[in-house]
Amino acid sequence: MMQSSRRNFLKIAGLSAVGISGAKPVLDAFAAEGHGDERTEFEIRKNEKALTAQQWGMVIDTRKFESAADLEPLIEACHSLHNVPHIDENKVRHEVKWIWEDEYKHVFPTLAGKFVDERTEHLPFLALCNHCENPPCVRACPTKATFKREDGIVLMDFHRCIGCRFCMAACPYGSRSFNFKDPRPFIKERNPEFPTRMKGVVEKCNFCAERLAVGKKPACVEASNGAIAFGDMNDPESEVRELLKSNYTIRRKKGLGTEPAVYYIV
Amino acid sequence: MLETALKGNKGYYRWMAAIVAVIGVGFACYLWQLKDGLGITGMSRDVSWGFYIAQFTFLVGVAASAVMLVIPYYLHNYKAFGKIAILGEFLAVASVSMCLMFILADLGQPMRALNMILHPTPGSVLFWDMIVLNGYLFLNIVIGWKVLEAERNEVMVAGWVKPLIYLSVPWAVSIHTVTAFLYCGLPGRGFWLTAILAPRFLASAFAAGPSLLILLCLLIRKITNFDPGREQIQSLAKIVTYAIIMNVFFFLCEVFVVFYSGIPEHMDHFKYLFVGLHGHGVLVPWMWTSMGLMALAILLLVNPATRKDESVLVVACICVFVGTWIDKGLGMISGGFVPNPLHHVNEYVPTTPEIVIAIGIYATGIFILSVLFKIVVTVKEEVSA
Amino acid sequence: MANNKMYDKGKIVAGLVIFAVMITFPFWFNLGKAAPAPELKLTEKAKAAKECVLEKAEMKAGHMQLLDIWREKVVREGSREYVNTKGKTYQMSLSKTCLDCHSNKAEFCDRCHDYASVNPYCWDCHIDNPKEKK
Numbered sequence: 001m002m003q004s005s006r007r008n009f010l011k012i013a014g015l016s017a018v019g020i021s022g023a024k025p026v027l028d029a030f031a032a033e034g035h036g037d038e039r040t041e042f043e044i045r046k047n048e049k050a051l052t053a054q055q056w057g058m059v060i061d062t063r064k065f066e067s068a069a070d071l072e073p074l075i076e077a078c079h080s081l082h083n084v085p086h087i088d089e090n091k092v093r094h095e096v097k098w099i100w101e102d103e104y105k106h107v108f109p110t111l112a113g114k115f116v117d118e119r120t121e122h123l124p125f126l127a128l129c130n131h132c133e134n135p136p137c138v139r140a141c142p143t144k145a146t147f148k149r150e151d152g153i154v155l156m157d158f159h160r161c162i163g164c165r166f167c168m169a170a171c172p173y174g175s176r177s178f179n180f181k182d183p184r185p186f187i188k189e190r191n192p193e194f195p196t197r198m199k200g201v202v203e204k205c206n207f208c209a210e211r212l213a214v215g216k217k218p219a220c221v222e223a224s225n226g227a228i229a230f231g232d233m234n235d236p237e238s239e240v241r242e243l244l245k246s247n248y249t250i251r252r253k254k255g256l257g258t259e260p261a262v263y264y265i266v
Numbered sequence: 267m268l269e270t271a272l273k274g275n276k277g278y279y280r281w282m283a284a285i286v287a288v289i290g291v292g293f294a295c296y297l298w299q300l301k302d303g304l305g306i307t308g309m310s311r312d313v314s315w316g317f318y319i320a321q322f323t324f325l326v327g328v329a330a331s332a333v334m335l336v337i338p339y340y341l342h343n344y345k346a347f348g349k350i351a352i353l354g355e356f357l358a359v360a361s362v363s364m365c366l367m368f369i370l371a372d373l374g375q376p377m378r379a380l381n382m383i384l385h386p387t388p389g390s391v392l393f394w395d396m397i398v399l400n401g402y403l404f405l406n407i408v409i410g411w412k413v414l415e416a417e418r419n420e421v422m423v424a425g426w427v428k429p430l431i432y433l434s435v436p437w438a439v440s441i442h443t444v445t446a447f448l449y450c451g452l453p454g455r456g457f458w459l460t461a462i463l464a465p466r467f468l469a470s471a472f473a474a475g476p477s478l479l480i481l482l483c484l485l486i487r488k489i490t491n492f493d494p495g496r497e498q499i500q501s502l503a504k505i506v507t508y509a510i511i512m513n514v515f516f517f518l519c520e521v522f523v524v525f526y527s528g529i530p531e532h533m534d535h536f537k538y539l540f541v542g543l544h545g546h547g548v549l550v551p552w553m554w555t556s557m558g559l560m561a562l563a564i565l566l567l568v569n570p571a572t573r574k575d576e577s578v579l580v581v582a583c584i585c586v587f588v589g590t591w592i593d594k595g596l597g598m599i600s601g602g603f604v605p606n607p608l609h610h611v612n613e614y615v616p617t618t619p620e621i622v623i624a625i626g627i628y629a630t631g632i633f634i635l636s637v638l639f640k641i642v643v644t645v646k647e648e649v650s651a
Numbered sequence: 652m653a654n655n656k657m658y659d660k661g662k663i664v665a666g667l668v669i670f671a672v673m674i675t676f677p678f679w680f681n682l683g684k685a686a687p688a689p690e691l692k693l694t695e696k697a698k699a700a701k702e703c704v705l706e707k708a709e710m711k712a713g714h715m716q717l718l719d720i721w722r723e724k725v726v727r728e729g730s731r732e733y734v735n736t737k738g739k740t741y742q743m744s745l746s747k748t749c750l751d752c753h754s755n756k757a758e759f760c761d762r763c764h765d766y767a768s769v770n771p772y773c774w775d776c777h778i779d780n781p782k783e784k785k
Contacts, residue, residue: 041736042733042734042735042736043733043734044720044724044730044732044733044734044743045730045732045734046729046730046731046732047731047732050729050731090305092310092311092312092612093308093309093310093311093612094305094310094311095311096311102608105609106608106609106610107608109531109607109608109609110531127608136452136453136454139389139390140390140391140392140452141387141390142382142387142390142392142393142396143378143381143382143384143385143387144385144387145381145385147727149727149728149729150728151729155726155727157726157727158726158776159722159726160378160381160385161374161375161378162373162374162375162376162378162379162381162382163304163373163374163375163376163378164369164372164373164374164392165314165315165372165374166390166391166392166448168311168314169314169315169449169452169455169602169603170452170453171454171607172452172453172454172455172607173454173607173608174311174312174606174607174608177311178304178311178314178374179303179374180303180304180305180309180310181302181303181305182303190778192746192778193747195746195776195777195778196775196776196778197776198375198772198775198776199302199303199304199305199374200303200304200373200374200375201374201375202374209729212729213729213731214731253454253607256453256454257453258453
């Protein structure tokens, strides 16, 4: 009895000592050793309902939006779900946002010309993390606190972030926010299903990784009444690829080679 | 040798006590920042690096400039610099220490700083910057200490120090190159996205560092019995002359490329700094002051008659130091962040607590420098006596 | 150079004694004042469940390592389920799994953490009482 518990404990200690990236061999080594009729090994697995892809991507059909009021529910859905603080004082300086709206000339500063058709000129566009195929923020991060997951999502590990803000300098889309102060007092209604952040870490859109893990599409997609499509960019049969085949789309600052995974139909 | 820093005259103790007081005030402000977060600074979502990182960048240059004494002395056997090479190396030690403190002060979660080592990421320039800065600090402490100790004991320097000295030459270049790479490898930041950033950083470094060293040499001559020497100071002045001219030349190259090509993402930052953008231009007077100071310095330094006059040289050195400080310590960082990637103009102005923390770090650097220079001066006085 | 005489002997010995006293200050200052080990309170739900993710002794000694693995796996790999050696599946979540049973954080987590003088920052971000909506 004592023997077995000590062994199990060693498993845990060994795993954390080796660090997770190097944990596989340790796991395998312990798997080989059996005792009694119990399972000899613990298992870590994905939820079977989890949605998977090689490169998640998004197509925003801006034709289906008319005004800022149409975008408001999407932004609200995201921000309330993820406990994004709403900072009024010092708004410009300390604002935290995952998805927001801005004018064409700001979301697409390299595309906006002198003369733009009236609808485009006044239409608010959604801006969010592009989950680039080639993300400069991931390159910059000195601790791998921001990293690209197997399914293409560029994620933040808030436990590891040291708050150097190199990723913010690296992001050409202004998609990242920094917690200049404790965000909790600025969260109107806290969603107990999702953690908040602490001061001193960077945050941004996570393509609703926590929802994909249980088989749900991102909150903004769900709230968009079909105006935003979400799917695997590497699957030619996917809804997003179908849309890209049949529509002219644009991406933000395509010329920088970051390969954004968020497309806009205009 | 450290004991020599403990014994001094009244003036020395008073000076050190005053510095400690300033450090204390700065540290108190830092504790406030630690508790409340970086919100007490003027930094923002758009200008996410500010005064701290700018001071870090400037001081990396001052540190790297020690190589301007090491190369002539150790590689070209220019004997005169043997007398003051140690001052350059110890200035580098104090400067790199300040750099590391400024980076630490800038972190949102400083308690996790060691994550850089726990999760090493060779793809990140910041990872390499950590390595080169700490390496350079180590090199200069060891080299400076061993050389001075040998001088005190009137023996030859241990053989193993020589390779370290040679290593410190490319290493000095690397610290400022890697620091420039932090900025110039970022897509979408037109102001920094230029291959000449590292050379420009080095040129301004080799002007700012030696000009500070000249001022320190003159000060040492005035308040101690150790004279760094007129020839030494004049040689340094020539180095400053070449470097400041190179710096201005590189800057003008940049201005040509940016404005002749006319690409807005590159031009807008220069416009913001020198004429203001969309009605925002808090740095405009500063930048022109910087340009004016550098131009005046070149006039005073190029002309042998004024350069050789030490009282004019002091003015020229102050011009160089302040001019390059404004350029790098104020303009270089916020200039790159304004306008932001979405082309909004949100300006940055450091807050009082932010400046007090920065002054506290400078005071810590000055404390280190005072201790090290006190040791040097005592040893030099001992040896010559 | 060889000189076996110790200069300033008195000062050095006195200094060493003062140093030794100061550095051991926490030990003799707290002598005989050891606080009793805290009594942990289990909620009814935890009592009814009888067992935790790992055996009790392992949880006591190694819950922090387990949580560390959980957070790495959830955040970095998107794996959210943990099957223990008895075949029972748990969602790897501090708020949703651990605090679901141990909803009495103050009497369960804090007591021991306070006693051991550790201050984990889990609750800077994770909701400490998921059942009570704030």
